[in-house]
Amino acid sequence: MPRPLTDNDFIAFDMEQAAIGHQLFYDPILSGNQNITCAHCHHPDFGTSDGLSLGIGEGGHGLGPDRTPGTGAEKIRKRIPRNSPGLWNLGAKDIHTVFHDGRLSISDVYGNGFNSPAQEWLPDGLNSLLAAQALFPLTSQFEMAGNVAENQVTGAVHDRIDKGWPILAKRVRTDPRYGPAMVAAFEEVETTEDISITQIVNALAAFMATEWRSTDSSFDRYLAGDTNALSPAQQNGMNLFYEKAQCSDCHSGPLMSDQKFHALALPPFGPGRTRQWDPHVRDVGRMGESDRLEDAYRFRTPMLRNVALTAPYGHNGAFPDLESMIRHHLDPLASFANWAPEMAQLPSVPWLQKADFVVWQDQFEMQRVRSKIDIAPVKLSQTEISSLVSFLHALTGASVDTPPFGVPVDFAP
Structure with missing residues (x-):
């Protein structure tokens, strides 16, 4: 059984900076075409994901499962290749790796404290791994940057990943809502001209880490000594989680993740996250970052606080609810065989429908996915599965609906 999380497990962030990050998170100013915000893919109504x-990234309209893919020249050209992860407890000190494939991690390989897609071009002065993570959706064509030739940001990023950040920083520092406030909040900033992308993502990190820290679930109270915090079904599920069901082999420690990579043979679909020169529509997971064949189809173990709020599940959102995701873990091959495209939550995009499941026509790729499984089957009864689901609901924080800041009243998706 893990120890309970405490305040000492989290980075202390400045609340004045967090307040600025709160505004920026819900402001389209950080997108290339100024038509999408961080909150469109990470909204509290969907457990800080998007449902x-x-x-559906840049070019879409609306929020959550009702989001539409746009029309005309502004319509989306591609779905986001992977499921939008929740943002709970990302300010924890022990987190050293993020993204489904771990392409951002704490490391000094480039002399700047991080191993990232920006390599040696990552800006200096980042206050956390979370701040570094916030940089990359801003430069992603299909997430927030926009298509080539549509705006200055995406054009600059096409030249080199770090070239777009100064353009966004200029937008922010010349905006009267942000410039003076950032001068007041950041000691290293003397005038608005000193504001760079570093202060922007540091503010975003301060906000996300403050807003979505979650340590007050029934399970957390149980770990802190309240033996009555869990119902009998939840206690049974907890015992299964840490023993017979073997969930804690990977979902271990106070954060309920080993931060390692495992292959589960999730049914593939979507555009894939292909590497340069890769002719296949596929997602090879960790191998795309490590270039090690043994890492093929492995993805990072997610943390589980508030997991009941973040459906659908898996690196591509293949499973619509906790029970179906649990059943896949118990017998991946049987689950794969029984999976149907209707289980995926994919808003209709007529011009992408042929591509959505084209990987299923590649029998060799499908066999490669099925043949790489890092977990052994486990037999559980329906009652035991229901108990596991009950336990996972016990990981939902008591204060998730009353965060420090909340959604701005003027946020209009």
Whole structure:
């Protein structure tokens, strides 16, 4: 059984900076075409995710499962290749790796404290791994940057990943809502001209870490000594989680993740996250970052606080609810065989429908996915599965609906 999480497990962030990050998170100013915000893919109404298997990014309209893919020249050209992860407890000190494939981690390989897609071009002065993570949706064509030739940001990023950040920083520092406030909040900033992308993502990190820290679930109270915090079904599920069901082999420690990578043979679909020169529509997971064949189809173990709020599940959102995701863990091959495209939460995009499941026509790729499984089957009864689901609901924080800041009243998705 893990120890309970405490305040000492989290980075202390400045609340004045967090307040600025709160505004920025819900402001389209950080997108290339100024038509999408961080909150469109990470909204508290959907557990800080978006309720979709694969998101609809730049060019779409609306929020959550009702989001539409746009029309005309502004319509989306591609679904987001992977499921939008929840943002709970990302300010924890022990987190050293993020993204489904771990492409951002704490490391000094480039001399700047991080191993990231920006390599040596990552800006200096980042206050956390979370701040570094916040940089990359801003430069992603299909998430927030926009398509080539549509705006200055995406054009600059096409040249080199770090070239777009100064353009966004200029937008923010010349905006009267942000410039003076950031001068007041950041000691290293003397005038608005000193504001760079570093202060922007540091503010975003301060907000996300403050807003979505969650340590007051029934399970947390149980770990802190309240033996009555869990119902009998939840206690049975907890015992299964840490023993017979073997969930804690990977979902271990106070954060309920080993932060390692495992292959579960989730049914593939969508555009894939292909590497340069890869002719296949596929997602090879960790191998795309490590270039090690043994890492093929492995994905990072997610943390589980508030997991009941973040459906659908898996790196591509293949499973619509906790029970179906649990059943896949118990017998991946049987689950794979029984999976149907209707289980994916994919808003209709007529011009992408042929591509959504084209990987299923590649029998060799499908066999490669099925043949790489890092977990052994486990037999559980329906009652035991229901108990596991009950336990996972016991990981929902008591204060998730009353965060420090909340959604701005003027946020209009």
